[in-house]
Amino acid sequence: MSSTTTIKVRLSVMMFLQFFIWGAFFVPMGGYLSELFKGRQGLNTIIGQSYATHNWAGLIAPLFVGLVADRFFNAERVNGVLHLVGAVLLYHCSTVAEPGTLFWSLLAYFLCYMPTLALVNTITFQHVESSERDFPRIRLWGTIGWIVGCLVIAESFFGLLPFPILPGIDHAGATSFPMKLAAAVSLIYGVYSFTLPPCPPGGKGTPVSIGKLLGLDALKLFKDPAFAAFAFCSFLICIPLAFYYASAFDYIGKVAFGEKAGGVMALGQVSEIVFMALVPFFFRRLGVKWMLLTGMLAWTLRYSLFGEMLSVPSMLVLGIMLHGICYDFFFVTGQLYTDRKAPAEIRASAQGLIGLLTYGAGMLAGNYILGWWGDHIALDPSTSEGWRVGAKAFWLMPAGIALIVAVIFAVSFRDHSADSKNPKNP
Template sequence: MNIIKIRLSAMMFLQFFIWGGWFVTLGTFLAQNLNATGSQTGMAFATQSWGAIVAPLIVGLIADRYFNAERILGILHLVGAVLMYQLYRAESFGSFYPFVLAYMILYMPTLALVNSVAFRQMNDPAKDFAKIRVWGTVGWIAAGLIISYGFSWDSQQAIAAGLLKNTFLMGALASLILGIFSFTLPETPPAAALGERLTLRDALGLDALGLLKDRNFALFFLSSVLICIPLAFYYQNANPFLTEIGVENATGKMTIGQISEVLFMLVLPIFLKRFGIKLTLLIGMIAWALRYALFAFGDADNLVFMLILGIALHGICYDFFFVSGQIYTNSKAGEKFKSSAQGMITLATYGVGMLIGFWVAGKITEKFTVADGHLWQNIWLFPAAFALAVFVLFTLTFNKEKAHADEGLLSQGSTE
């Protein structure tokens, strides 16, 4: 691996180390240390969706027109370090929320910026990107292992002592390092300077709206938005659930999901080619229902294997639906609307879909909150039933067709 690839890999490692270092345990911190309600926790997680909605404006209107990608990446992470430090200092939800909202509005655009920096240095992105992007997943895993096995910040004793807030301090330090490091990355001029013209319509995917005239694609689009509701339950509730019922090193164990994601990413092209897009998407959907059923009936004692299996299903849940969905979108869009179509799907899922999902998850969690914790079985049965309903809808309405597994797109798919 040459020096540029090493630097790009380090960039990816830090980018996702930062996110994985606080986002996984956010629900636990809010509930245990800031006494946040289910709705307030949903609001905090929904900042990811607001960031996803605003991100195209920042990247499409600013970064791709006026500034080098590596410079704006550095600035955003330096400001992010300050905001993350403010999260570390927050003592109430009221003082926490404005900073987490500002942070995610600045962080979400950096996901596109690191890809821009990486792609611009590659002669063969289809071959090289996966080898660099995988270091992002390694960074996410490393953060979880450090929290659980390095410092035990997610243990019951540490949480009671208020030590879980140290995850924000760790994130602030990593953000500071990446902010400074970004200015040493290879120069990545704005698209306008290279003769490329990216409009806001491109960034938001508006030019690809015509794809919704295709019945199959419209059904897939609707299902993508709906399946984000069960997805939000995992992001928001998995760590608080595991911690509350007494699973030791919950954050470290949750990294099994990222390991699973990497493994199933390797299987996905073969599966798509052999069985087609409909069956692949359906397996992804039913995996969501199965994982939540496992969470509903598992426990921290004799049935802890059910919880571990539910975590390990993350690779199938995410890769077989969201990554294969990106591939399907790519195959339907054609050359003219590839970028617009991906922008539209991202905005619909991580923007609108997750925004609705976190709101629903917050309301359901609040409804089943009791004096000594939560009625977790009731909470998990809701997304299980919802995912099953989406599965049935898709089974009955989507006509079978094939999509080619575009290796270049496949390598971009992971979002933890």
């Protein structure tokens, strides 16, 4: 095996471990919290605030990476330290039984984890020959890691076959075990990170600009009405997105699939892989506007299925498998659009700004709104009956938001200059 191939294998293992950790505990966390705080007043708010910790951390992560990792220390070493500390913090989270303490503990953990999402990309880009050819293949192992994490916790192969990796643990997703497992893997991964190829700080000695780190120098793009409409709708569509990450696992488990829920949820990532490969095909034929609009409308359809078809498991599975369209058609297309609209000197800042608006501000708002809405309609997510009574009202809320955003986008976005089928573009 050549040294180049060996490095790619090592980086693929890095990606697998990185996303195994996240998928193993983040997907079932809503179900665990609904059991842990069952009967507590404001249960939905507790769940929403707990999930919001990763968004708060996501807002801070670019500053950490830009101020510390890019300027003072090797990226692989920073990655190792953050995962070792994160292992301790995540294990601590698994022992906490008070909402306030859990919020701060999860926030502390995600302040360690979220910067590593950028670090693994930095490490990969520095050690591949062709970023366009090699990075997608390596990053694919991250999605596989997420899927395997879900299957291990569910002890089910996509809800179809038994996958008894955890003998003696029943319904592991509703317990603190996923956090403990992810903490153990984080410990192993932290040590492994120190064996990765060296990645010296690329920004050493360069002046610090908080505005550039947050992507604020890309605000000039807002002078273009089409880009402004795209950015505004990107923020808004992430409000309903938060409902899926925080509540879908618990919902489908309670109303249809029980302890197999994690395995069924993993079908969403399988769909993501398939549609990721199809993005170039559709991008050339549909163009930017229809790709983005299709992604938004897919969110409306998914939540409508969740709200109206809770007694039809196959429709719930369809809703989950729409993830490839929901995610790839909107977010991947949005990244391509941003890359084509932004001048070369601010492309990184533009991507950072969109990330700040979506996974930062948009999902942060969404997690607080879902908590408020769940408590407003008196949803009891800790029982099957509670979900059956409240599912329609709960899920049609984000479906409505997604539909309104799609209408706003359809009316306000007029830009064909970045379509790949436009002859002016490569």
